[in-house]
Amino acid sequence: MRILRLELKRAFGSREMKISLLLGMLLVIGQVIGFYTMHLGNEAFDQQWKLEDGTYEVGVLRDTLYQSFIGGEGFTFFNELYFSLLPILAAFPFAGSFFKDRESGYMKNLCCRMDRTRYHLAKYAAVFLSGGVAAGFPYLLGFAVSALIYPADFPNFLAMRDGANELSLFADYYFTHPLAYVMLYLLVIVAFAGVLATFSLLVSFWAKNILVVWFVPYMLYTTQKLLFEKLDIYQWAMEYMMNSQSKHNLLVDMTVGRLAIAFLIMVAITFGGFLVLGRKREVIV
Amino acid sequence: MRIEIHGLTKRMKGNEVLKGIDLQLEGGKIYGVQGKNGCGKTMLMRSIAGLILPTEGEIVINGKKLHRDISVPESIGILIENPSFLGEYSGFENLKMLASINLSLADEEIDELLEQVGLSEQRDKKFGKYSLGMKQRLGVAAAIMGNPEIILLDEPINAIDGEGVEQMRQVILGMRDEGRIIIVACHDKEEMELLADEIIVMVEGEVRG
Numbered sequence A: 001m002r003i004l005r006l007e008l009k010r011a012f013g014s015r016e017m018k019i020s021l022l023l024g025m026l027l028v029i030g031q032v033i034g035f036y037t038m039h040l041g042n043e044a045f046d047q048q049w050k051l052e053d054g055t056y057e058v059g060v061l062r063d064t065l066y067q068s069f070i071g072g073e074g075f076t077f078f079n080e081l082y083f084s085l086l087p088i089l090a091a092f093p094f095a096g097s098f099f100k101d102r103e104s105g106y107m108k109n110l111c112c113r114m115d116r117t118r119y120h121l122a123k124y125a126a127v128f129l130s131g132g133v134a135a136g137f138p139y140l141l142g143f144a145v146s147a148l149i150y151p152a153d154f155p156n157f158l159a160m161r162d163g164a165n166e167l168s169l170f171a172d173y174y175f176t177h178p179l180a181y182v183m184l185y186l187l188v189i190v191a192f193a194g195v196l197a198t199f200s201l202l203v204s205f206w207a208k209n210i211l212v213v214w215f216v217p218y219m220l221y222t223t224q225k226l227l228f229e230k231l232d233i234y235q236w237a238m239e240y241m242m243n244s245q246s247k248h249n250l251l252v253d254m255t256v257g258r259l260a261i262a263f264l265i266m267v268a269i270t271f272g273g274f275l276v277l278g279r280k281r282e283v284i285v
Numbered sequence B: 001m002r003i004e005i006h007g008l009t010k011r012m013k014g015n016e017v018l019k020g021i022d023l024q025l026e027g028g029k030i031y032g033v034q035g036k037n038g039c040g041k042t043m044l045m046r047s048i049a050g051l052i053l054p055t056e057g058e059i060v061i062n063g064k065k066l067h068r069d070i071s072v073p074e075s076i077g078i079l080i081e082n083p084s085f086l087g088e089y090s091g092f093e094n095l096k097m098l099a100s101i102n103l104s105l106a107d108e109e110i111d112e113l114l115e116q117v118g119l120s121e122q123r124d125k126k127f128g129k130y131s132l133g134m135k136q137r138l139g140v141a142a143a144i145m146g147n148p149e150i151i152l153l154d155e156p157i158n159a160i161d162g163e164g165v166e167q168m169r170q171v172i173l174g175m176r177d178e179g180r181i182i183i184v185a186c187h188d189k190e191e192m193e194l195l196a197d198e199i200i201v202m203v204e205g206e207v208r209g
Helices: A002-012 A015-038 A043-049 A077-091 A097-104 A106-111 A116-147 A171-176 A178-203 A210-230 A238-242 A247-251 A256-280 B041-048 B091-102 B107-116 B132-144 B162-177 B189-195
Strands: B002-012 B015-026 B029-034 B056-061 B076-079 B150-154 B181-185 B198-203
Touching: A002 A097, A002 A116, A002 B091, A015 A077, A015 A116, A077 A116, A077 A178, A077 A210, A077 A238, A097 A106, A097 A116, A097 A178, A097 A210, A106 A116, A106 B091, A116 A178, A116 A256, A171 A178, A178 A210, A178 A238, A178 A256, A210 A238, A238 A256, B002 B041, B015 B029, B015 B041, B015 B056, B015 B181, B029 B041, B029 B162, B029 B189, B041 B150, B041 B181, B076 B132, B091 B107, B091 B132, B107 B132, B132 B150, B132 B162, B150 B162, B162 B181, B162 B189
Parallel strands: B029 B181, B029 B198, B076 B150, B150 B181
Antiparallel strands: B002 B015, B002 B056
16 A cells, blocks of 8 residues: 555654654663662662672562563653653654644645545554554663663562562563563553554544644543543553553453453544544545 | 536535536646635635535546545646645655655656756755745646646646746646646736636636636
């Protein structure tokens, strides 16, 4: 599909994408420095648990890669910051492009060359993919950078700083195939961030300002979290589904089924809504 | 090549912006659309381009009904209102990207097109840094790219200097001679008389002559 290729080129070549990736990189740098200072570089912290013979107290094991990167530790505030900013990282690169295409009149150039549904499909796919990639980038980069510093030992069930317990999603993998665990969470982040970014497309039909378009996923994400916490159904909050280190992820039975249902509902709303609204509009541009 | 417009009416927010327009347009002619601001010139062009769904009436292009048999005209180039391209890409890249949607054009063909509209020297300059006249020229280039059968040009010589106007005129006349249907809206009456084979006068959404 030629229009999809064009939209992807625009998405991944945009200045906004570079800014989003740069922001993700800064989060990773902050986390790596913060965690290193807190643990490996912090002798006082080390001495607290170290025994005279150089070993550590029972239950205190050395830092492993899987417990030290931005997606695997909940000690520095960067983990929380990353998952709080995630919808902005996802929406900023390309979710505003539909609004911009419409406002600038560029959409005319596109819609006179093809059926508008094809344009809408390509736009949806490009926003989804660029949003997912931009939001997943810090997770993957953080993992790669931490891999240069910390040993890739398997997480130990006895460790006091476990990033998962038996209730956690994909817990079996965490202790037996931790790399697969990390990749599965990366997939969850890419999928949820992608669909979050597409909410911007829906509001683009009515929005008068691009800031609204960029921030709607963030507002939705934050409001949903606060509301679901209040209603005591926090296990349905997107942030807790994506962040393996959230307290709720460690306390409730987070299941793949729940994730799949939440994802499909959001896709149905955004994909269906975007196509139907796009189709129904009498004035295309 | 033939466009038939029967009883085309468009209502928007309670206003009738096009009122039962009937037109027959044939290839090899330049149609000049004249009228005051807000008389429906642009709306008529957008309707022909398939960018607006008619409230009533129909547009038939080469026997195919728009929005029923085809969603957009199969071969059309447009410059409606302001020329809009991607500011972070050069003129050449912008044309190449648009061509990639539904045409197969070699780089040399795009270069030729840029030369035709006098933009060869600005080939690699970012669109965001183009002057108004250059933007307009690029808009014309995009509209004629791939030799479409229908060309809609809304104010094509806006902000273009004297030499450029002559260049655009030659481009448009050349396309006419190749049998295209060209519809031009232009405020400049003299220019319109020089260019158009037939004048369509629009008043408050109606064709008056």
